[in-house]
Amino acid sequence: MNQQRADEILRRASERFIVVYGDVMLDEFVWGDVTRISPEGPVPVVDVRRESVHPGGAANVLANLTALGVRASVVGVVGDDRAGERLRAELKETGASGDALVLDETRPTTTKTRIIAHSQLVVRADRERRTPVDEKTEERIIAVLNQAITKADAFVVSDYDKGAVTPRVLAEILPVAKARGIPVLVDPKIRNFDSYRPATLVTPNHHEALRLTNIEEHDDESLKRAAHLIRARLDCESVLITRGERGMMLLESYHEPVYVETAAREVYDVTGAGDTVIATLSAALAAGASMLEAATLANHAAGIVVGKVGTATASAEELVNSVQREDK
Numbered sequence: 001m002n003q004q005r006a007d008e009i010l011r012r013a014s015e016r017f018i019v020v021y022g023d024v025m026l027d028e029f030v031w032g033d034v035t036r037i038s039p040e041g042p043v044p045v046v047d048v049r050r051e052s053v054h055p056g057g058a059a060n061v062l063a064n065l066t067a068l069g070v071r072a073s074v075v076g077v078v079g080d081d082r083a084g085e086r087l088r089a090e091l092k093e094t095g096a097s098g099d100a101l102v103l104d105e106t107r108p109t110t111t112k113t114r115i116i117a118h119s120q121l122v123v124r125a126d127r128e129r130r131t132p133v134d135e136k137t138e139e140r141i142i143a144v145l146n147q148a149i150t151k152a153d154a155f156v157v158s159d160y161d162k163g164a165v166t167p168r169v170l171a172e173i174l175p176v177a178k179a180r181g182i183p184v185l186v187d188p189k190i191r192n193f194d195s196y197r198p199a200t201l202v203t204p205n206h207h208e209a210l211r212l213t214n215i216e217e218h219d220d221e222s223l224k225r226a227a228h229l230i231r232a233r234l235d236c237e238s239v240l241i242t243r244g245e246r247g248m249m250l251l252e253s254y255h256e257p258v259y260v261e262t263a264a265r266e267v268y269d270v271t272g273a274g275d276t277v278i279a280t281l282s283a284a285l286a287a288g289a290s291m292l293e294a295a296t297l298a299n300h301a302a303g304i305v306v307g308k309v310g311t312a313t314a315s316a317e318e319l320v321n322s323v324q325r326e327d328k
Contacts, residue, residue, distance in 0.1 A: 001296045003324040009297065010316045012287035014069040019148045021141075021173070022058030022158030022165055022187075024076035024101065025110035025128075026087045029053070034117040046117050055090050056112060057275070058158035059098075060313075061187075064279035064301075066096045067313035070286075075100045075144050077133055077164045083109035100148060102140045104133060110162050132163045145173045154183045154286035156278055157196065161189040170195040183285040187278045199236040201291070203278055206243045220249075220259075227251040238291050242277060242302075250295045258292060260299045276305045276314055297323070 032046040055063045058076050065072040074091075078084035078101050087109060088098035110128040114121055133141070141164070149155060155177040159165040170192065177184045178198040186196045187203050193212060196202055204212065206223060212233075213226040227239045231251060241249045247262040280301040284294035300322040304314040 001293055001323055003320055005293070006297060006300075006320050006323040009284050009287045009289045009293065010068060010319065013283040014071075014316075016070060016153040016283070016286040017151055018065055018070055018072040018154045018156060018282050018286055019145070019152040020058050020061045020065070020072060020074040020156045020158055021145055021169075022061070022074075022076055022156070023110060023160035023162035024059040024074060024078060024087065024164070025056040025112060025160070025162070026083045026090070027054045027056035027060070028111060028113040030113065030115045032115070032117050034122070044117065044122060046115055046122060053086055053090055054312075055087060055094065055096075057110065057160045057162070058156075058164075059087060059091060060275040061156060061158045061279045062091065062096045063094045064276050064313045065283060066094050067315050068280065068283050068319070069316050070279075070283045073097060073100045073148055075102070075141060075148060077102050077104050077107065077137060077141070079103075079107045079109040080105045081109055083111045083127075100144050102137060102144060104137050107133070107163070110160075128162055130162055132166045135168075138166055138168050141169050142172050145169070146176065149173070149177050149180065152177070152180070152182055154185065154282040156282045157184075157186040157188075157199075158275065158278065159187060159189045159192055161191055165189075165192055167192060167195040174198055183282065185278055185282050185285070187274055194233070197234050197236070199234060200285070201238045201240060201281065202230065202234060202236055203240045203242060203274070203281070204230065205274065206241055206246075209239075209241045223249055224251070224257050227257060228254075240277075240281070240295055240298075242274065248277075248295055248299055250292060252291050258295075260292075260295050262299065262303060273302045273306050276301045276312075280314070280319070300326075 032048040034044040062074040091098040209226040248260040251257045280298040301314040305312040
């Protein structure tokens with residue numbers, strides 16, 4: 001792919017509207033330095049220098065789409081708490097909207113707090129409830145999604161196994177999205193795996209792909225076999241397996257898989273990289289890109305965000321510049 005084609009795809013993507021459904025969360029970061037060990041136990045003492053927050057999970061998919069200049073909305077569940085208010089405020093700060101978020105007073109807003117010292121994660125604390133949402137909340141999610149999908153050019157499911165994505169909602173909504181003829185992309189988790197149908201593309205990482213297919217070997221041939229098994233199991237059009245520092249493997253239909261080498265130059269933090277991948281994939285496919293073009297752009301976008309510390313996004317300008325560097 002050259003710079004001109006990347007620019008063309010992203011320009012078209014800016015005219016599209018994408019709906020994201022999934023587990024939204026708030027990512028909190030506490031940044032500091034370690035200069036001593038606690039006398040109370042063999043743990044580092046972090047001198048806090050600053051704190052920051054960022055939309056996480058499905059909300060980070062939305063933030064990535066917004067960074068690319070794409071219009072988008074996220075449908076998920078938040079609690080009646082300060083974390084939910086902060087998440088809405090952060091989405092507004094990025095230029096996105098949290099108006100489609102469903103309030104569930106019985107659940108906390110999923111929050112991940114990471115303490116980082118000298119660019120290294122020291123510890124993470126999670127506040128969440130992972131049981132599936134109740135029927136009343138499912139009905140509200142379905143109603144909001146049905147309305148949002150009527151205007152969508154692509155539909156993304158971002159499942160973090162926190163309870164907002166349920167088999168019932170998927171059974172109601174995925175056929176509606178597919179019937180509209182728009183790309184349906186799923187970032188999966190094992191618990192709901194057999195409910196991701198119909199879908200255009202599923203994007204498991206290599207660990208998930210091997211676990212789903214009970215394959216223990218980690219070589220290319222085993223991953224290829226896993227991709228074929230996943231495609232047959234879900235009857236989806238394509239499977240994209242993310243492989244960390246080894247890039248991606250794309251399987252379209254029954255063709256031979258294509259391996260996309262990583263575009264990362266330095267890896268500092270992989271937090272949220274999967275969100276960046278599926279956001280870029282959906283933007284490119286909504287703009288009419290081929291599956292391989294979309295995967296190539298997503299690979300560049302992932303290479304950008306893993307070079308940043310904390311939950312991050314890649315802008316359209318950064319993405320075009322990354323493609324330009326490779327094209328030279």
